[in-house]
Amino acid sequence: MHISQVNQLTSALALAMARDGSSGGCIRMCVITKDKVERHFIPGNELPRFWEGKEIIAQQPKLFKPAVVA
Numbered sequence: 377m378h379i380s381q382v383n384q385l386t387s388a389l390a391l392a393m394a395r396d397g398s399s400g401g402c403i404r405m406c407v408i409t410k411d412k413v414e415r416h417f418i419p420g421n422e423l424p425r426f427w428e429g430k431e432i433i434a435q436q437p438k439l440f441k442p443a444v445v446a
Contacts, residue, residue: 381417382407390423 386403393399401420406413 386416386418387424391426393423396424 382405385405389403389405393403403416403418404410404416405416407416
């Protein structure tokens, strides 16, 4: 398995883990070929991060002015 395929699979697993509250905090992956077995371990602090909502909320333009109630 090519390293780009491992990275793509790591991203897919990290996205799935973000949606699932009971997933563990790391990825353990084995790539098995006819010649060898490669073991990959990605700890939680090295998982790919994706949109978490904070960036978009902070950048939303104000579309209206709040009404002043006297």
